[in-house]
Amino acid sequence: MFAWVSKWSIKPALLLALASVLLVAVPVSADTPVVITNEYDVDYKMGPQPCPGIEVWDHEVYTERITLYYDKEGNVVRAVVHVEGIDNFYNPLSPDVVLSGHFVGNVHFDPHTWEGHITGVLWHITVPGYGTVVVRAGRWLEKEYPYGHIAGKDSFDSPQDMEQFCSLLAGD
DSSP states (O other): OOOOOOSSOOOHHHHHHHHHHHHOOOOOOTTOOEEEEEEEEEEEEOSSOSSTTOOOEEEEEEEEEEEEEEOTTSOEEEEEEEEEEEEEEEETTEEEEEEEEEEEEEEEEETTTTEEEEEEEEEEEEETTTEEEEEEEEEEEGGGTTTTEEEEEEGGGOHHHHHHHHHHHTTO
16 A cells, blocks of 8 residues: 555554554544544564664554544545654663664655655664764655655664664674
């Protein structure tokens, strides 16, 4: 349904959020937005792996808030999904090393055209003594995430950022 093809890993939070928008059928009165809130706790192996020779997992705990906007006939005319939570990257072979950071993202979606965009700071990991280790922030075309990066910074495109991230996860 969506052309979300990820070089690293689609943010499960955003993928679940978009799927939720499409599956929700809520009776509404005209012009009244409907807000649906969900809580998630997801632990997944990143794919493909960003660090050669290291298995990287991400334990995300987050809240998703879906706001559906309707016209006077009760048709959904716009959907906004707000996702906010904490990433916890880790390597199962070095369980004492966990790189954590806050993320926030929004998916703006037009249900008539199936077009949309994503904005936010989807990954932001800082480590004392190192500063920002990984960041994925900016604006993307929804159907091309993460390749449709229009503006911002993506550490997964930076060999220097990835070297530091992988070294820390390896426990070096």
